[in-house]
Amino acid sequence: xxxxxxxxxxxxxxxxxxxxxxxxxxxxxxxxxxxxxxxxxxxxxxxxxxxxxxxxxxxxxxxxxxxxxxxxxxxxxxxxxxxxxxxxxxxxxxxxxxxxxxxxxxxxxxxxxxxxxxxxxxxxxxxxxxxxxxxxxxxxxxxxxxxxxxxxxxxxxxxxxxxxxxxxxxxxxxxxxxxxxxxxxxxxxxxxxxxxxxxxxxxxxxxxxxxxxxxxxxxxxxxxxxxxxxxxxxxxxxxxxxxxxxxxxxxxxxxxxxxxxxxxxxxxxxxxxxxxxxxxxxxxx
Amino acid sequence: xxxxxxxxxxxxxxxxxxxxxxxxxxxxxxxxxxxxxxxxxxxxxxxxxxxxxxxxxxxxxxxxxxxxxxxxxxxxxxxxxxxxxxxxxxxxxxxxxxxxxxxxxxxxxxxxxxxxxxxxxxxxxxxxxxxxxxxxxxxxxxxxxxxxxxxxxxxxxxxxxxxxxxxxxxxxxxx
Numbered sequence: 001x002x003x004x005x006x007x008x009x010x011x012x013x014x015x016x017x018x019x020x021x022x023x024x025x026x027x028x029x030x031x032x033x034x035x036x037x038x039x040x041x042x043x044x045x046x047x048x049x050x051x052x053x054x055x056x057x058x059x060x061x062x063x064x065x066x067x068x069x070x071x072x073x074x075x076x077x078x079x080x081x082x083x084x085x086x087x088x089x090x091x092x093x094x095x096x097x098x099x100x101x102x103x104x105x106x107x108x109x110x111x112x113x114x115x116x117x118x119x120x121x122x123x124x125x126x127x128x129x130x131x132x133x134x135x136x137x138x139x140x141x142x143x144x145x146x147x148x149x150x151x152x153x154x155x156x157x158x159x160x161x162x163x164x165x166x167x168x169x170x171x172x173x174x175x176x177x178x179x180x181x182x183x184x185x186x187x188x189x190x191x192x193x194x195x196x197x198x199x200x201x202x203x204x205x206x207x208x209x210x211x212x213x214x215x216x217x218x219x220x221x222x223x224x225x226x227x228x229x230x231x232x233x234x235x236x237x238x239x240x241x242x243x244x245x246x247x248x249x250x251x252x253x254x255x256x257x258x259x260x261x262x263x264x265x266x267x268x269x270x271x272x273x274x275x276x277x278x279x280x281x282x283x284x285x
Numbered sequence: 286x287x288x289x290x291x292x293x294x295x296x297x298x299x300x301x302x303x304x305x306x307x308x309x310x311x312x313x314x315x316x317x318x319x320x321x322x323x324x325x326x327x328x329x330x331x332x333x334x335x336x337x338x339x340x341x342x343x344x345x346x347x348x349x350x351x352x353x354x355x356x357x358x359x360x361x362x363x364x365x366x367x368x369x370x371x372x373x374x375x376x377x378x379x380x381x382x383x384x385x386x387x388x389x390x391x392x393x394x395x396x397x398x399x400x401x402x403x404x405x406x407x408x409x410x411x412x413x414x415x416x417x418x419x420x421x422x423x424x425x426x427x428x429x430x431x432x433x434x435x436x437x438x439x440x441x442x443x444x445x446x447x448x449x450x451x452x453x454x455x456x457x458x459x460x
Contacts, residue, residue, distance in 0.1 A: 060459070063459065064457060067453075067456060067457065071414065071453075074414060074418070075418075078418040078421060078422075079421075081422075082421060082422050082425045083425075085422065085425070085426075086425050086426065086429045086430055089358075089363070089426065089430045090429075090430065091430065210357075223352070224351065224355065227355075
């Protein structure tokens with residue numbers, strides 16, 4: 001390329017333009033000239049004197065060094081910035097995600113549809129007591145009564161209320177997301193993951209809509225469908241209706257358990273066990 | 286005298302040959318550059334179209350292209366900015382325009398435009414360097430944040446890298 005530029009015959013080069021340029025090249029201290037203005041200072045189609053040639057070579061060498069240094073700096077800075085952005089944008093690491101997906105038989109219910117005993121839990125995904133019960137008693141209930149085939153079903157009744165005075169409606173956000181997961185028959189996986197990843201404090205801002213999407217992705221849901229469902233606020237009205245329904249039912253705290261419609265006073269597993277056994281042993285449903 | 290003129294003639298012929306070969310090399314490099322930008326425009330237009338019409342992109346079985354094209358990082362700044370596919374269309378069209386302009390002024394070979402050509406090569410270098418850096422950012426997000434690789438994006442990254450290499454060669458060779 002350089003050769004081409006040097007050797008190309010240019011009739012215009014004989015004009016007043018070229019000697020002026022040459023003069024400039026010789027007179028100006030080389031270091032003062034910016035990178036780009038070095039180009040085109042030497043006429044093509046003419047032989048340079050050894051001195052001019054030496055100046056030209058030096059200028060080119062300097063420009064190449066500048067190119068390497070500036071280019072290298074830009075690359076190093078860019079790599080550092082990219083590394084920082086990647087580190088900052090890392091998606092949340094969710095805890096205790098299931099190894100394999102579970103498909104819901106019915107949304108928000110586990111156990112036979114015609115079970116003799118129905119255990120209802122009113123819960124809020126932000127409620128620490130609900131998490132505690134989920135962590136300690138949920139699997140016991142499933143093992144002792146549902147998987148054992150004793151004719152018990154468990155129904156989750158959402159009662160989103162802990163975010164009532166918060167700027168971010170995290171009880172609602174999580175519930176609406178769980179409903180969207182339910183559309184894909186993955187309510188229980190999502191429900192479990194919400195409790196397993198409950199932040200240490202309520203209304204902390206952890207459960208943003210984005211994070212519910214990340215959880216859906218981590219649970220390998222159809223993210224596209226899920227995101228559309230969440231973005232369209234598909235279950236906003238339903239979540240609000242759930243809260244109203246719970247209030248109308250006289251529920252004033254979470255978790256609250258009902259066994260065949262009878263409200264229990266606490267959330268203790270032994271109390272629940274007692275109530276379930278009594279209901280199972282009673283003649284009528 | 287006769288010998289002198291013969292020597293001159295042979296020198297002119299040599300210069301002409303060297304000139305012709307480097308000139309054609311330069312032209313083919315020009316065409317390669319323009320061709321790559323055209324492919325880049327094509328890819329970016331396709332991705333833009335898919336983005337706005339919500340169409341699934343022709344992709345590997347895992348549909349990783351849709352994952353990438355519908356992620357937060359399909360916008361710059363992420364989530365709310367301009368779709369990066371549109372930025373791609375603009376960037377490749379801009380580079381194609383500059384490359385066409387460069388071709389035009391190289392062909393006119395006027396001394397006054399030589400200066401412009403040097404600046405133009407510098408501009409192309411800076412522009413493609415910016416493109417490579419941006420493409421590097423997008424690829425890093427694909428690899429380490431979105432955890433999905435979109436082959437259309439990889440193709441675009443390879444194109445901008447090739448354009449950058451051509452630009453480096455040109456700036457390196459500036460006299």
